[in-house]
Amino acid sequence: MxxxxxxxxxxxxxxxxxxxxxxxxxxxxxxxxxxxxxxxxxxPSARLENVPAAVVNEDTATTLPASGSEPPQKVDAGAALERELKATRSYDWRFTSRSEAERLLRNGSVYFTIIIPDGFSQKVARSLSQQTSPPVLQLRTNDANGFMSTPLASQQMNEVREQAQTIVLNYLARNITQEWNNLREQIEQLTRSAQALTAPQPSQAPPPAPAPAQPGVAQPPITSLEQLTQRLSQASADASQLSTTLQQLGTAGAKMTWQINDTTAAAQRAADSANSTDQTLTRQNTTDASTSARLAQSDVGTITTQVQSATDQANTLLSQLSGLPQSAQNLTEQLKGLKGQFESVSRSFPAAAGINSTSRDLQQPVTTEQVTLNPARxxxxxxxxxxxxxxxxxxxxxxxxxxxxxxxxxxxxxxxxxxxxxxxxxxxxxxxxxxxxxxxxxxxxxxxxxxxxxxxxxxxxxxxxxxxxxxxxxxxxxxxxxxxxxxxxxxxxxxxxxxxxxxxxxxxxxxxxxxxxxxxxxxxxxxxxxxxxxxxxxxxxxxxxxxxxxxxxxxxxxxxxxxxxxxxxxxxxxxxxxxxx
Structure with missing residues (x-):
């Protein structure tokens, strides 16, 4: 108490x-x-749309040349990314020049700057057709404006990179489809040409098998009917072997076309899911696309071998016909045309095999680099x-x-x-x-x-x-x-x-x-x-x-x-x- x-x-x-x-x-x-x-x-993340940030777009559009029956493709990745940023409004974006953005960043009027550099679309275009370094986006921050603003900027840069990856993957999916469609058409044309050359004539009888010729080595001129008969028999055998190789090539090409269609679909799914907030789904789709690309890449090796074999056989056939009289000149010219188609197909493989780097491009089609002014360390x-x-x-x-x-x-x-x-x-x-x-x-x-x-x-x-x-x-x-x-x-x-x-x-x-x-x-x-x-x-x-x-x-x-x-x-x-x- x-x-x-x-x-x-x-x-x-x-x-x-x-x-x-x-x-x-x-x-x-x-x-x-x-x-x-x-x-x-x-x-505070719910109010980031009020935080000012600058975007500098120095990129200009480029055009991929026409491929086969496909028209030229315009690539303007910088403008597409700018439209995406305007649509999302995740920050208070200020679209301006590099010099003005740098001034705003230094005096604290904006907290970070994203730069789409000159040549961004050109790098995207090159990455579609050949193995090259991926396009790069630049992030500039300033620790004098607040130490925690730099991690926020890095987090936002990851989202911007995902948006850029979506754009690049869309271009990549369309480009793969076009390239492989062109390659498929060339393979079908090869098969038709070979079938026309090797079609049996009703009046012809099967000749005896002569000694094989060396590919690419011209045979001596024909001086007798017997030599002509032997040369024609060898040419017929070589043409039959070439026809068999082309049939195998057509089968492998159909398999590879199916695999590429699967790769394209997987790439499109990865591109579509890049906008999703479900990162697990995005990673799964990217992994599936990468796996399909590697399978298609293994088919590329098979077909490359078969095309090389067919080219060698065409050279052998040409050497067999080199000593024929003028009456066989027409057949010789057709075989030269067939050989040219072989070479065209061979050149098409590197273009279609963005496949050689597709697995890499699907994993990281766009990279970023960061520059911090007045770093706190x-x-x-x-x-x-x-x-x-x-x-x-x-x-x-x-x-x-x-x-x-x-x-x-x-x-x-x-x-x-x-x-x-x-x-x-x-x-x-x-x-x-x-x-x-x-x-x-x-x-x-x-x-x-x-x-x-x-x-x-x-x-x-x-x-x-x-x-x-x-x-x-x-x-x-x-x-x-x-x-x-x-x-x-x-x-x-x-x-x-x-x-x-x-x-x-x-x-x-x-x-x-x-x-x-x-x-x-x-x-x-x-x-x-x-x-x-x-x-x-x-x-x-x-x-x-x-x-x-x-x-x-x-x-x-x-x-x-x-x-x-x-x-x-x-x-x-x-x-x-x-x-x-």
């Missing part, structure tokens, strides 16, 4: 009208701090500006628990109110500055902070510490203990709205609207500049704002102390509390 009475007596201290709301404020302050920070971090170095500024604020809050905001005896003396205010601020400002600078020196010495401008960083942190101490000091004199709670709440709001972690545009609308007017915003940007690099204008802006804030806080403190020199009965006779039992 005595314990409860002692506790109740302690609460009696707040019966005074000026103090009765203090317990409620002390309880509300930590709740407000946590809620302010929690709301700012609540699903490590997470600690990237978040160090926030930590150093918070050091000053936390030191001021703790020091106010032990330091008097002013000397009461000075109010009755001959000192001016401004002098009294400055004397009360000086110990707090000195302690806050010393703690902040010590923290910086430790980070620089033992954590290899490696600031780009160490002396300027020291000066900026000292000025920030003085401004922080002056603000906390003024609130303490104005509201007492409630002023300390209000300072903590204001500090939490400034941290949440300044873009300390995420771009302020990804915060709720109130945070984003007040961001340009908060002293913490300017101080944070200036400290990032002195540590990792950036435009010097941010440092001078922050210095002016902090100096003005310090003067305003000190002036407000002096006005409050001057008013306290006017005594009233209330101040002369404080409330009498009951005796503690």
């Amino acid at each position: 005595r314990l409860a009475r002692l506790a109740w007596t302690e609460l009696q201290r707040f019966r005074d009208t000026r103090l009765q709301f203090v317990p409620m404020l002390l309880a509300a302050a930590p709740i407000a701090v946590i809620l302010i920070l929690l709301i700012s971090l609540w699903n 490590t997470t600690g170095r990237g978040l160090a500006p926030v930590a150093l500024i918070l050091t000053a604020s936390l030191t001021a809050l703790i020091a106010l628990q032990f330091l008097r905001p002013y000397n009461p005896r000075a109010l009755t003396g001959n000192l001016t109110a401004f002098t009294t205010a400055a004397a009360g601020l000086l110990p707090l400002a000195a302690l806050t500055t010393l703690t902040t600078l010590t923290t910086y020196v430790i980070a620089e010495t033992f954590l290899t902070l490696d600031a780009k401008q160490p002396w300027l960083t020291l000066a900026l942190l000292a000025l920030a510490a003085v401004a922080t101490a002056a603000s906390a000091h003024a609130l303490k004199i104005l509201l007492g203990t409630a002023g300390e709670a209000l300072f903590a709440v204001l500090l939490a709001f400034q941290v949440a709205a300044s873009g300390a972690l995420y771009p302020p545009q990804a915060s709720p609308s109130l945070y984003a609207a007040l961001n340009p007017y908060l002293p913490f915003t300017f101080t944070l940007k200036a400290t990032r500049t002195t540590i990792t690099g950036g435009p010097a204008t941010a440092v001078w802006q922050a210095a002016i704002i902090l100096a003005v804030l310090s003067c305003i806080a000190l002036t407000l403190t002096a006005i409050l102390l001057r008013r306290r020199r006017t005594y009233t009965p209330r101040t002369l006779h404080p409330a009498i509390h009951p005796r503690t039992p």
Whole structure:
């Protein structure tokens, strides 16, 4: 019972009208701090469409030459990707030139830049017809605009690359279909030509088998009917063998055509699923397409061997006919035409065998490269500006628990109110500055902070510490203990709205609207500049704002102390509390 009475007596201290709301404020302050920070971090990815980012499209369209019966194909991958970005609106895209995008990135108006370089479509076109390096997209970021904006940009770049891959896969699927359709037509033409040459005549009798001839070696001229008969018999045997090879070639070509159709369908499924959010499905379809491409590639080797064999046999047949009289010249010319078709088919294999690199292209048809301006290099170095500024604020809050905001005896003396205010601020400002600078020196010495401008960083942190101490000091004199709670709440709001972690545009609308007017915003940007690099204008802006804030806080403190020199009965006779039992 005595314990409860002692506790109740302690609460009696707040019966005074000026103090009765203090317990409620002390309880509300930590709740407000946590809620302010929690709301700012609540699903920032849902508001990324408000974050500005630049897109530079330097690409120009190109045209693939006509292939067989297919018309020329226009490839404009850069414009297609630009249309995709405009349609998705995942960020607040600014489509501009390279120089303007670089200016916006350096001054913090955009958080990253995506560059579609000149020749992007040409690389896409070359990758469709021959094994070459894939087209490259470039991402440019700036850690001086916020360390966490770079991981966000990298994540978005992965999505942009998937969109570009969808475009390239669509071109690839159409190109494979066209090339293999042309190859199939050539193989069918070969078969028809061979059948026309080897069709048996009713009046011909099967000749005896002569000695084989060497391919590509011209035979001696024919001087007798017997030699003519032997040469024709050998030519007939060679033509029959060539016909058999062409039939096998036609069968293998049909098999390969079926396999390519399957590869094309798999490639199209992979392209269609690239827009899907189901990454497992996308990877499965890409793997299936890659497997089909490798199977088709094995068929390419078989058909290449058969075409080479048919070419050798055609050369042998031509050598058999080289010594025939003028009456067989027509057959010789037809065989030369057949040989030309063989060579055309052989040349078509590398074009159709984008297959040789299809499995690679389906896995990674587009690559990316990243360039970071003013790199933070490590997470600690990237978040160090926030930590150093918070050091000053936390030191001021703790020091106010032990330091008097002013000397009461000075109010009755001959000192001016401004002098009294400055004397009360000086110990707090000195302690806050010393703690902040010590923290910086430790980070620089033992954590290899490696600031780009160490002396300027020291000066900026000292000025920030003085401004922080002056603000906390003024609130303490104005509201007492409630002023300390209000300072903590204001500090939490400034941290949440300044873009300390995420771009302020990804915060709720109130945070984003007040961001340009908060002293913490300017101080944070200036400290990032002195540590990792950036435009010097941010440092001078922050210095002016902090100096003005310090003067305003000190002036407000002096006005409050001057008013306290006017005594009233209330101040002369404080409330009498009951005796503690």
